[in-house]
Amino acid sequence: MGNVFKKIMIHIVDYAAGNLASVERALKKLKIPCRVSPDPEEILKAERVIFPGVGAAGEAMKVLQSRGLDQALKRFVASGRPLLGICLGTQIILDYSSENDTPCLGILPGEVRRFPQGHKDREGRPLKIPHMGWNRVRWLRDHPLIRSLPPDCEYYFVHAYYPVPAEEQKVLGITEYGFPFPSALAFRNVVALQFHPEKSGPPGLALLKAFAEWEGQDVD
Amino acid sequence: MLTKRIIPCLDVRDGKTTKGVRFLNNRDIGDPVEMARFYYEEGADELVFYDITASAEKRGIMIEVVRRVAEEIFIPFSVGGGISSVEEMRAVLLAGAEKVSVNSAAVRNPDLIRQGARAFGSQCVVLGMDVKKVRPHPGLPSGYEVVINGGRVYTGIDALWWAREAEQLGAGEICLNSIDADGTQEGYELTLTAMIAEAVSIPVIASGGAGHPEHLFQVLTEGKADAALIASMTHFGTYSIRQIKDYLRERGIPVRYLW
Numbered sequence: 001m002g003n004v005f006k007k008i009m010i011h012i013v014d015y016a017a018g019n020l021a022s023v024e025r026a027l028k029k030l031k032i033p034c035r036v037s038p039d040p041e042e043i044l045k046a047e048r049v050i051f052p053g054v055g056a057a058g059e060a061m062k063v064l065q066s067r068g069l070d071q072a073l074k075r076f077v078a079s080g081r082p083l084l085g086i087c088l089g090t091q092i093i094l095d096y097s098s099e100n101d102t103p104c105l106g107i108l109p110g111e112v113r114r115f116p117q118g119h120k121d122r123e124g125r126p127l128k129i130p131h132m133g134w135n136r137v138r139w140l141r142d143h144p145l146i147r148s149l150p151p152d153c154e155y156y157f158v159h160a161y162y163p164v165p166a167e168e169q170k171v172l173g174i175t176e177y178g179f180p181f182p183s184a185l186a187f188r189n190v191v192a193l194q195f196h197p198e199k200s201g202p203p204g205l206a207l208l209k210a211f212a213e214w215e216g217q218d219v220d
Numbered sequence: 221m222l223t224k225r226i227i228p229c230l231d232v233r234d235g236k237t238t239k240g241v242r243f244l245n246n247r248d249i250g251d252p253v254e255m256a257r258f259y260y261e262e263g264a265d266e267l268v269f270y271d272i273t274a275s276a277e278k279r280g281i282m283i284e285v286v287r288r289v290a291e292e293i294f295i296p297f298s299v300g301g302g303i304s305s306v307e308e309m310r311a312v313l314l315a316g317a318e319k320v321s322v323n324s325a326a327v328r329n330p331d332l333i334r335q336g337a338r339a340f341g342s343q344c345v346v347l348g349m350d351v352k353k354v355r356p357h358p359g360l361p362s363g364y365e366v367v368i369n370g371g372r373v374y375t376g377i378d379a380l381w382w383a384r385e386a387e388q389l390g391a392g393e394i395c396l397n398s399i400d401a402d403g404t405q406e407g408y409e410l411t412l413t414a415m416i417a418e419a420v421s422i423p424v425i426a427s428g429g430a431g432h433p434e435h436l437f438q439v440l441t442e443g444k445a446d447a448a449l450i451a452s453m454t455h456f457g458t459y460s461i462r463q464i465k466d467y468l469r470e471r472g473i474p475v476r477y478l479w
Contacts, residue, residue: 025316026294055341121221128423128446130343130392134223134265134476154223154476156296158343176221199296199318201260202478 010212011046013073014038015063017053017088026198026205032212040072048212049076052198053088054158057112058100060088070105077107077190082216084208085192090185091163093192099161108187110165119178127178130160137173137183137195142219145191145210146172153203155195157183162194189216223476224440225265225447226464227425228454230255232301233272235281237455253288259454260293262461263478267293268321268395268425268449271301272370279308283315290316300348300395304328306335313340321395323348324368327375327382330389337390346425347391351379351412352399364412371399379412380419387420394420395449397427405431405452413443425449433459433467440473 012023014036027034034050035042043049051073053060064070073093077083085093092104097112104112119127134154139146162181165171172191173184185192191211197204230237230252237250256267269289271282279302286299299312300321309320320340326332326347336345350371356363364379383394396416398409408429417424426439427449436448453459465475 021314021316022290022318025291029291029294054343126421127222128421131222132343132393132423133225133446135221136223199294201295205294 009046010034010048010050011043012036012050012052013043013069013089015053015060015067015069017055017060017063020052022196023050023052023086023198023208026208027212030205030209030212032209038067038069040068043069043072044076046076046081048082048084048214049073050084050086050211051089051093052086053092055088056099057088057091057097057102057104057161060092061102061104064092064105073105074107080189080216082211082214083190084211085185085190086198087159087194087196090192090194091161093190094163094165097161108165108170108185108190108192109167110163110170112161112163114161115178121178130158131162131177132158134200135175135177135183135195137175138180139173139184140171143172143186143191144214144217144219145186145207148206148210149203155183155193155197155200155204157195159194163192186218188218221474223265223474224445224468225425226436226461226468226475227266227268227447227449228255228259228264228461229268229270229427229449229451231270231272231451232282232285234278235285238272252285253292255455256289256297257292259461260295263465263476264295264461265476266295266447267297269297269299269301269317271299273302283311286312286315286317298346298395300346304332306332306339309336309340309344313344319344319346319393321346321348323350324373326386327366327368327377330385333386333389333391337392342390342392342422345391346393346395347383347386348395348397349379349382349386350397350399351409353409353412362415364415367399371402380415383416383420387422391422393423393425395425395427396445397449398429401429402427403452404429407431407435408439408443408445408448410438410443413439413445417444417446423447433464436464437468437471437473440468 175183296318298319304325362380423446426445
């Protein structure tokens with residue numbers, strides 16, 4: 001069993017956006033070989049890619065474009081190999097973010113919206129923005145990445161913006177914060193999470209482990 | 221629904237965990253990395269490390285503790301205590317902390333909050349506040365005064381004003397510690413906590429006074445806190461995180477469970 005991951009290598013896209021080291025530490029704990037790389041050529045040739053990120057969409061897009069990582073990511077996704085987006089990485093794969101009016105990668109049709117000012121829960125109590133802390137993800141359908149997880153449990157979120165794909169079928173999981181918002185997306189060889197699996201304890205680590213074993217096929 | 225966070229606080233001196241009553245009589249109780257792992261496995265939602273090392277030359281020991289903790293636990297944790305510059309904040313975050321908390325240094329130099337928020341994002345910057353109840357007067361209308369340097373120095377600053385000011389400067393969260401309640405295990409300062417939590421729109425972590433699960437229930441309802449800091453009640457094995465969460469869940473407070 002010790003050799004299961006021997007040949008597997010995950011590349012983590014380095015674009016100077018936050019939580020790279022925590023993703024790397026989590027994979028290290030799981031004994032999954034990984035490499036943090038800012039090099040588009042390397043990303044393009046990778047077996048699997050994690051696209052993480054914390055920060056603002058506008059800044060992030062600038063860095064991605066200046067390093068040629070925007071094109072590399074698009075071509076990588078087109079190759080059919082597995083990609084995992086996390087937080088800002090998840091938002092950036094959509095067409096557009098309302099954060100500083102930023103055009104994004106357009107790998108998946110849809111947009112990124114901010115929780116509204118004066119956001120309230122269903123009982124009318126004010127909700128704080130950013131949405132920060134542990135909240136439940138309700139999975140809407142089956143997917144290879146979530147089969148080893150409990151059906152409903154909490155994951156760690158820190159964000160003020162959330163992804164809205166154009167097609168509802170691309171939503172894999174939803175989370176309640178005043179209203180239900182898409183907290184996990186899945187389409188073909190891509191899974192994209194608004195929460196942080198690397199900070200979500202055992203279920204988060206289980207998700208990362210499942211990604212390392214995933215060949216990029218959806219259920220159908 | 222967003223759950224209420226239960227956050228064990230580890231006071232660390234020269235690389236060892238300690239816990240004192242009202243900031244005095246600290247005694248060593250263990251290795252912070254071991255304790256962090258224990259709490260992680262028990263279902264703590266987040267951890268707070270407070271470096272009470274007096275001397276700056278021993279600061280490196282704390283960074284090493286942070287690095288080792290980050291390799292072992294996969295929930296957010298914050299580090300505070302004596303942090304007074306953006307460079308020190310950066311060192312803690314690079315070592316693997318999710319958040320950094322500033323306290324006395326932010327009172328002396330409020331711009332530290334703004335600089336930290338600009339460099340790392342508001343979600344990384346926690347304002348730690350130590351507060352003492354005083355007789356209200358025109359200079360301290362709320363009747364709560366900010367104290368610094370581990371409770372030794374009165375600042376003449378009104379706690380309510382400072383909380384609002386810190387939010388304006390870019391703090392992402394407030395960790396509010398009542399000096400009067402700290403270490404007593406007789407319950408949180410509910411009046412203070414509710415007053416601050418209602419005055420700001422960033423999350424407030426209540427600190428000081430937890431001794432029984434009922435105290436957490438009170439501060440998360442009446443006290444309007446988003447999270448509750450605990451120390452003595454779990455450090456010495458009186459309660460487990462699970463027992464506290466069971467108690468809260470039975471009373472309708474949303475909490476996170478391990479699976």
